[in-house]
Amino acid sequence: MRALTRIVALIAAVVLIGASAARAQGYEAAVARFAADSFSETDAAISAVAASGDPRAAQVIEALQDARLAFSPGDRKVYIRAKSGELIDAATGRPAVGAPAGLKPVRLNNRLRRSVDAALGALTLLSSDPGRRLEAAQAVFKSRDAGALKTLDAAIGRESDSRIKRALTEARAAVVLHLAEAPLSERMDAVTVIRERGDQDARALLAALPEATPDRLKRAAADAVGAIDAQLAMWDSVQNAWYGLSLGSVLLLAAIGLAITFGVMGVINMAHGEMVMIGAYTTFVVQELIRAHDPALFEYSLVAAVPLAFLVAGLLGVLIERGIIRFLYGRPLETLLATWGLSLVLQQAVRTSFGPTNRDVGAPSWMSGAFELGGITITYNRLWIICFTLAVFLLLLGLLRFTRLGLEMRAVTQNRDMAAVMGIRTSRIDALTFGLGSGVAGIAGVALSQIDNVSPNLGQGYIIDSFMVVVFGGVGNLWGTLVGAFTLGIANKFLEPYAGAVLGKIAILVLIILFIQKRPRGLFALKGRAVEA
Amino acid sequence: MLTTNSKLAGRPLSRRWLGAAAGLALGFTALPAGAQDTIKVGILHSLSGTMAISETTLKDVMLMLIEEQNKKGGLLGKKLEPVVVDPASNWPLFAEKARELISKHKVAVVFGNWTSVSRKSVLPVFKELNSILFYPVQYEGEESERNVFYTGAAPNQQAIPAVDYLMKEEKVQRWVLEGTDYVYPRTTNKILEAYLKSKGVKPEDISINYTPFGHADWQTRIAAIKKFGSEGKKTAVVSTINGDANVPFYKELGNQGVKAKDIPSVAFSVGEEELAGIDTKPLIGHLAAWNYFQSIDTPANKEFIAKWKAFTKNPKRVSNDPMEAHVIGFAMWVKAVQKVGTTDPDKVIDALPGIEAPNLTGGMSKMLPNHHITKPVFIGEVRDDGQFDVVWKTEGLVPGEAWSPYLEGSKDLVADWVTLKCGNYNTKTRKCGS
Numbered sequence: 029m030r031a032l033t034r035i036v037a038l039i040a041a042v043v044l045i046g047a048s049a050a051r052a053q054g055y056e057a058a059v060a061r062f063a064a065d066s067f068s069e070t071d072a073a074i075s076a077v078a079a080s081g082d083p084r085a086a087q088v089i090e091a092l093q094d095a096r097l098a099f100s101p102g103d104r105k106v107y108i109r110a111k112s113g114e115l116i117d118a119a120t121g122r123p124a125v126g127a128p129a130g131l132k133p134v135r136l137n138n139r140l141r142r143s144v145d146a147a148l149g150a151l152t153l154l155s156s157d158p159g160r161r162l163e164a165a166q167a168v169f170k171s172r173d174a175g176a177l178k179t180l181d182a183a184i185g186r187e188s189d190s191r192i193k194r195a196l197t198e199a200r201a202a203v204v205l206h207l208a209e210a211p212l213s214e215r216m217d218a219v220t221v222i223r224e225r226g227d228q229d230a231r232a233l234l235a236a237l238p239e240a241t242p243d244r245l246k247r248a249a250a251d252a253v254g255a256i257d258a259q260l261a262m263w264d265s266v267q268n269a270w271y272g273l274s275l276g277s278v279l280l281l282a283a284i285g286l287a288i289t290f291g292v293m294g295v296i297n298m299a300h301g302e303m304v305m306i307g308a309y310t311t312f313v314v315q316e317l318i319r320a321h322d323p324a325l326f327e328y329s330l331v332a333a334v335p336l337a338f339l340v341a342g343l344l345g346v347l348i349e350r351g352i353i354r355f356l357y358g359r360p361l362e363t364l365l366a367t368w369g370l371s372l373v374l375q376q377a378v379r380t381s382f383g384p385t386n387r388d389v390g391a392p393s394w395m396s397g398a399f400e401l402g403g404i405t406i407t408y409n410r411l412w413i414i415c416f417t418l419a420v421f422l423l424l425l426g427l428l429r430f431t432r433l434g435l436e437m438r439a440v441t442q443n444r445d446m447a448a449v450m451g452i453r454t455s456r457i458d459a460l461t462f463g464l465g466s467g468v469a470g471i472a473g474v475a476l477s478q479i480d481n482v483s484p485n486l487g488q489g490y491i492i493d494s495f496m497v498v499v500f501g502g503v504g505n506l507w508g509t510l511v512g513a514f515t516l517g518i519a520n521k522f523l524e525p526y527a528g529a530v531l532g533k534i535a536i537l538v539l540i541i542l543f544i545q546k547r548p549r550g551l552f553a554l555k556g557r558a559v560e561a
Numbered sequence: 562m563l564t565t566n567s568k569l570a571g572r573p574l575s576r577r578w579l580g581a582a583a584g585l586a587l588g589f590t591a592l593p594a595g596a597q598d599t600i601k602v603g604i605l606h607s608l609s610g611t612m613a614i615s616e617t618t619l620k621d622v623m624l625m626l627i628e629e630q631n632k633k634g635g636l637l638g639k640k641l642e643p644v645v646v647d648p649a650s651n652w653p654l655f656a657e658k659a660r661e662l663i664s665k666h667k668v669a670v671v672f673g674n675w676t677s678v679s680r681k682s683v684l685p686v687f688k689e690l691n692s693i694l695f696y697p698v699q700y701e702g703e704e705s706e707r708n709v710f711y712t713g714a715a716p717n718q719q720a721i722p723a724v725d726y727l728m729k730e731e732k733v734q735r736w737v738l739e740g741t742d743y744v745y746p747r748t749t750n751k752i753l754e755a756y757l758k759s760k761g762v763k764p765e766d767i768s769i770n771y772t773p774f775g776h777a778d779w780q781t782r783i784a785a786i787k788k789f790g791s792e793g794k795k796t797a798v799v800s801t802i803n804g805d806a807n808v809p810f811y812k813e814l815g816n817q818g819v820k821a822k823d824i825p826s827v828a829f830s831v832g833e834e835e836l837a838g839i840d841t842k843p844l845i846g847h848l849a850a851w852n853y854f855q856s857i858d859t860p861a862n863k864e865f866i867a868k869w870k871a872f873t874k875n876p877k878r879v880s881n882d883p884m885e886a887h888v889i890g891f892a893m894w895v896k897a898v899q900k901v902g903t904t905d906p907d908k909v910i911d912a913l914p915g916i917e918a919p920n921l922t923g924g925m926s927k928m929l930p931n932h933h934i935t936k937p938v939f940i941g942e943v944r945d946d947g948q949f950d951v952v953w954k955t956e957g958l959v960p961g962e963a964w965s966p967y968l969e970g971s972k973d974l975v976a977d978w979v980t981l982k983c984g985n986y987n988t989k990t991r992k993c994g995s
Contacts, residue, residue, distance in 0.1 A: 067952070095945075137942055137952045138731060138846045141822040170823075228791035236793025260788075271780040278778070376609055384613040386808060386838025396843075398816055405784070407816040480777050481808040481838060485611050489775045489805075524781045529772040530742050 055082035056119045062092075062106045062134050063099035070134060071143055078147035086151040088118055093144045098131040107131060146171030153183045158192055165195035169202045169229070177203055198225055202233055205249075208240075215245055223252035227403070231256045263403030268521050274410040276517025277417040278476070280510060282490040283497035284421060285469030287509040289345075291498050292441050293461055295353055296364045299371040300494060301487025303466045306344060307337035307473020308482045309378060312387045327392045330474060337470040345466025349459045357458075371487070379484040389477040409478050416475055424468065425506055437461050441504070500540050502550030511551055516540075599642035600635075600904055602627055603662035605673025605683070605694075610650025611775075611804065615883075616675050618834060619697060620645060622884045623672050625872040626891045636898055644668055652682045659683040663690045669904035670695065670894055672887055677701060677744045684709070691906050695894065697886035699829060699851075701748035705963035705976030705984035708906075710913060711933045712890040713883060714852050715961040716752050720799075722938040723827045723850035724753060726953050727797045728760065731825060734794040735766045737786050739802060739826075742771035746801035749829070753799060755967035766794065776806045779813040787817070790824045798826035807835050811844055821846025827940070833879035836947040844943045852920075852936040853885040854949045859923040879947075885921050892918035893928055914979050924958050931976035931984075933961025 058076030061069050074092070077085045088108065091097040096109040097118070106118040117124045136144065149167025152160045153176065161183070168176050180200045187193040201218035204210045222230045234249045234256070241249075282304060289297045311333040318329050325332075348370065356363045391409060398407040428434035439447040440457045448454050473486070480486060493516075501512025516536060523532040547553065604623045606616035627641045635641055644666045648655040655674065662668045663686070670693045674680045677700050687694050687708040699714035727733040736757060740746025750769055757767055768789050770782065790796035802810055807830070814826070827848040833855050836844075855866065865888065870876050897912040898904055913928050920926045926934045935958035941949025963984070964971040976984045983993035 135950060135952075136846075137950075138822045138825055141846060145822070228787060232791040232793045234793070235791070267784060268781070271778075271784075274780060275778050372609075379609065379613060384608075384617040385834055386614065386805075388838050388840065390840055396816065398818055405787075405817055407780075407813070409812075409816060410780070479809055479812060481805050483614055483805060483838070485614070485775075485805060488611070489777060521781060525785065528770065529776060529782070533773060 055080040055084065059088060059106050059118045060104065062097060062118070063101075063104040065099070065101070065132070065135070067135070067137055067140060070136070071140055074140070074143045074147050078151060084118075084121055086148065089144055089148050089151065091118075092134060092136070093141075093148060095133055095136070097134045099134060100128045100131055102128055102130075106134070142171070146173050149173070150176040150179060153179045153196075158189055161187070161189075162192050162195055165192060165199045168199040169195070169233075172202050172206050172233075174203055174207050177207075197221055205233065206237070212242060212245060216248055219245065219248045219252050223255060226256050226259055227400075228260070231260070260403055264525075266402070267404040268525065269518060270404060270406065272518030272521035273414060273514065274517070275521055276514035277410075277414040278479070279493055279497050279517055280421065280513035281413070281417045281472040281475055282469075283494040283509055283513055284417075284424065284506070285465045285467075285472060286494045287498050287501075287506055288424075288465035288468065289462055290495070291504045291506075291509065292437065293458065293465070294360075294503075295357075295462065296360055296367065297353075297465075298364060298367040298491065299348065299374060300367075300466075300469055301489070301491035302371045302374040303341045303345065303469035303487070304473040304476060304490055305378065305484065305487040306341050306374070307470030308389065308477040308480075308486055309382060309387070309473070310337040310340050310470065311474045311477045312382075312389050312482055315389060326390065327394065329390075330392060330395070330478075333474045334471055337474045338467040339470075341470025341473070342463040342467030345469075346459050346463035348466070349462035353462065354455065354458060371491075375484045375487075382484075384484065387482040389482045391478055395478060413475050413478070420468065420471060421506070421510060427464075428506070433457075433460065496537075496540060498550075500543065500550055502552035505550075505552040508550055508552035515551075599640045600637070600898075601642045601644050601666055601668040603659075603666065603668035603671035603673065604643055604645045605648060605655065605658055605662060605671050606675070607650040608645075608647040612650040612675050612679075614804065615834065616650075618881070619672075619675070619883055619887055621873060622869070622887050623891070625869065626888065628872075629868070630891075630895060636895060637902065637904075648679070652676075652679050655679040656682045656686050659686045659694075660690070663687075663692045668692070669898075669906075670909070672697070672890065674698070675883070680709075681744075693894070693906050693909060695887070695890035697883045697890060699882070701745045702752070702963055702965055703748060703968070703971055705931050705933070705978070707910060707932075707978055707984065709932060710890060710893070710928065711961065711963075712886040712893075714936060714938075715933050715963065716749055716965055717962045718852060718936050718938055718959045719829055719850050720749050720753055721756060722955060722959070723829070723848070723940060724756065724799065726848075726850075726940045727799075727825070727827060730953065731797060732795050733797040733825075734762070735789065735792060735796040736762065736768070737789055737796065737798045738767065738769045739782070739786070739798055739800050740769075740771050741776070741801065741803040741806055742773055743803070746771065746803070749801050750799075752965045752967050755965075759967060772802070772806065774803070774806065776802075777809045779810050780817075782810075783813050783817050783819060786824065787819060796824050798824060800826050800828040801830060802828070803830050807831050808838050811839055811847075814847075815840075815843030821848070821942070832881035832883075833948060834881050836943065837879055839947075841943050841947050842945050845945055847943045848952075849941050849943070849949060851882040851939055851941065851949075853880075853882045853922055854939055854941045854951055855880045856941070856944075856948045857922050857939070857951060859921065861919060861923065862921040865921050889918050889920050889926050889934065893926075893934075910978075926958065929960055930979040931961070931963045932978060933963055935960045 055077065058073050058080055061073035074089060077088055088097065091108040097106065098109060099106045107124055108116040108118050110116055115124045145167045149164040149171060150173055152164040155161050155164065168180065180196060184193060184196045184200065187196055198221055201221035204214050205218040205222065222233055231253055234253050237246060237249050285303065286300045289295050289300065314333040314336060315329045318325050352366055353363060356366060395409045395412055398405045428437060436452050436457050439452060440454050444454055497512045497516060498509055500516065502508030520532055520536055523535055527535055604620050606620045607613050608617055608620060624643055627643045630636060631640050644662060646658040646662060648658045659671065662671055672695045674683065674696050675698050680696055684706060692708060694709045695712055696709055697712050699719050702715040738750045738753060740750055754767060754769065772782065786798060825846065825848055827850055829850060831849050832851060866880055869880055870878055893913060893916045896916050896918060897909050901908040901912045914930045915928065917925050917927045922937055924937055926936055928934050937958050938955045939951050940953040941951050944950050963976040964974040966972045973987050973989045974985045975988060977986065986993050
């Protein structure tokens with residue numbers, strides 16, 4: 029019985045192979061062209077493989093997309109490297125035995141990547157995997173491949189998932205809109221579908237209609253572009269506000285440590301930026317260690333780096349306070365020069381030990397990419413940085429307000445002599461306060477390593493902005509720093525689209541100077557005895 | 562490294578000198594009396610400050626080249642002695658250090674500078690003291706000085722071919738020229754704008770933007786680029802963003818999902834060194850135009866990379882375009898000195914035009930009368946390992962043009978230090994000096 033089914037299956041297979049022999053031959057000839065190692069031949073091969081209708085076509089093109097397609101320069105055979113690492117002969121579909129060494133990957137350029145997307149999109153429209161169907165629909169929307177129209181209709185007919193169905197309908201509309209042979213009424217309907225989509229891709233599609241389009245269609249498309257523009261313009265200000273929040277959070281993160289050392293203690297610490305830099309390098313070291321010992325933990329590298337960066341930068345801060353700054357209290361000019369010199373020393377020390385080039389701090393997957401919210405794009409790393417900044421801010425606020433250390437810090441700031449009389453060891457508090465400010469700067473470095481260079485110059489870019497935020501917000505007040513940072517961030521981002529980045533920055537500086545003339549103590553001025561001290 | 566000066570650099574050399582002298586003595590019956598002294602080579606690259614990221618590597622390359630030349634027996638029977646100074650990314654300090662090299666250390670030649678502003682600051686010093694500078698970085702052109710030899714790319718050896726590639730291969734119709742706000746991007750973009758307009762690109766299809774040095778917040782700009790690209794015409798970004806600003810630019814580009822197959826960007830200041838600091842997976846397919854890529858497969862390049870990795874004792878060390886420019890420049894200078902038999906600047910300057918030296922990509926670069934060199938142009942696409950895949954190259958070598966034919970003020974100017982003895986000869990008025 030078993031033998032019989034086997035024979036039947038074999039006969040069926042032979043018949044099938046016989047029927048598709050011509051097809052397979054076309055496929056094999058097409059696959060062989062991948063070995064030519066020229067971009068134009070590869071392009072021809074992609075379309076030929078896709079047109080062959082062979083069931084193996086999708087597999088080959090997918091391998092090409094993932095850089096898993098290789099050829100041997102000697103005998104010009106093409107191989108697929110399966111995801112398991114096994115080598116498959118692309119022409120026969122069987123595992124390759126005795127494949128020659130020195131396989132070269134089939135190379136792609138941007139034009140070919142677009143061809144691959146288009147071909148793969150058309151081939152996988154009817155895939156059983158919903159994720160791939162969605163991807164395919166989006167690929168066809170971009171490629172507008174008229175050959176995919178029939179498959180699209182079939183796919184729309186049997187699709188049950190409403191989201192994929194909409195994507196398929198949009199893809200069909202994109203194809204039809206640019207198909208001169210299609211009836212006008214269908215093309216008009218296509219405009220409506222694309223207008224509903226309403227994003228930048230839709231706008232591009234409508235705006236790209238060629239000159240020789242019927243007037244009625246042209247007018248409808250122009251109307252739709254206008255409507256989409258109006259909608260996008262509304263989202264523009266939301267987007268600017270979001271960017272402002274994001275920039276504000278970066279400013280706040282960089283300035284919050286300074287708000288303690290400069291704001292609370294009154295030390296002009298020019299080496300503040302270098303504490304941020306050291307925090308970033310701590311992240312780098314943590315990631316290197318994790319990569320070397322347990323790559324599986326990479327996703328948590330930033331979580332591990334936060335306390336370490338705090339400790340490293342904080343300890344360094346305590347050392348700096350004990351070693352240099354305590355001899356200079358009350359002499360702002362000397363402090364400024366000494367800490368400036370110190371910042372150069374720290375930069376050069378890092379440059380000598382880690383090298384002058386940028387270091388690669390990787391992003392864990394939960395901090396990469398973006399998602400669309402209405403008409404704006406929100407990147408995950410910015411979102412996390414905003415959350416992280418607010419958490420750090422609240423923690424710090426709580427520390428100053430509710431702990432003994434915080435109480436003693438405030439006491440020393442307000443009246444040093446009285447605090448000393450009450451039994452507080454003011455010199456110890458000075459060291460701890462400076463250490464705290466530096467440690468927070470170190471934490472900022474962990475976050476900034478995700479959006480900026482990790483190089484010895486990292487800190488320099490933030491020192492001026494940090495002072496600006498603290499001075500603008502009001503010296504000695506954490507809330508002032510918060511409001512100051514977000515005000516500057518948002519103002520900057522609303523100015524930038526109109527004035528450009530350079531002029532925008534200048535305008536902000538001028539505004540701050542004018543503001544300080546009017547309110548020399550910043551937004552939130554400290555009142556009381558501390559002011560006179 | 563900070564304190565490297567002639568004394569420190571000279572010490573290990575003098576020890577090696579003993580062995581080399583013994584070797585030489587076998588060849589010559591008697592050493593010439595003057596052979597005791599050395600030929601000094603000045604190296605003027607920032608080892609601290611913002612430019613250290615790029616320039617430190619060039620200092621290392623020069624040390625390697627000099628060491629190699631000494632192993633071959635030095636030059637004119639003398640050893641070469643590197644003199645390293647640190648201008649600390651401080652433009653006026655470049656002029657002071659250049660003066661120190663020429664007047665105090667009496668160097669025969671200087672290899673150095675990266676930014677255009679630092680080059681402009683040392684020009685008067687080299688003219689006044691009549692010495693030679695080899696400048697290895699791609700720059701904006703519009704200059705040709707008797708004392709300077711430009712081994713990096715002029716705009717027609719990098720920017721123009723890159724734009725041509727995008728126009729022909731990618732069918733780009735809309736252009737965003739994104740640059741850092743200083744002289745190189747501004748001049749290059751001026752040339753590109755004129756060039757694009759001459760090719761029939763409409764003014765509304767060109768958007769030019771500048772951001773400050775070290776710009777870190779690219780959210781608004783990337784969003785604007787996406788918006789500019791939604792006009793229904795193929796859009797590309799031509800980036801003259803410099804130095805540190807590139808990493809946040811590419812990180813934001815990757816995060817906001819701007820893919821090279823939709824909106825490609827081509828960069829003129831991003832090489833292997835800059836990419837070493839980023840995860841390049843989201844950036845696959847973005848382009849860079851250079852005259853050299855580490856990934857180019859020639860015997861000369863393989864040998865150079867192996868030597869470089871051994872010299873720096875770092876198997877991960879990458880090589881880049883300005884390094885190759887120093888390799889070519891140094892070889893040309895050595896040949897010129899050997900040709901005239903002296904390091905006298907006037908004689909070497911006159912001997913240099915016409916000298917040929919092999920580049921690392923399999924061609925023979927030639928020093929031209931305008932003090933620029935011939936170079937091949939390559940367009941590379943970013944790979945996932947931080948290297949570039951060459952997708953296009955020019956047929957032969959492209960001669961460097963000092964003065965751009967696309968700019969109003971410079972299209973009548975020619976530079977010729979051989980027959981005309983002039984860096985800015987005006988072909989209309991037939992006068993030297995514009």
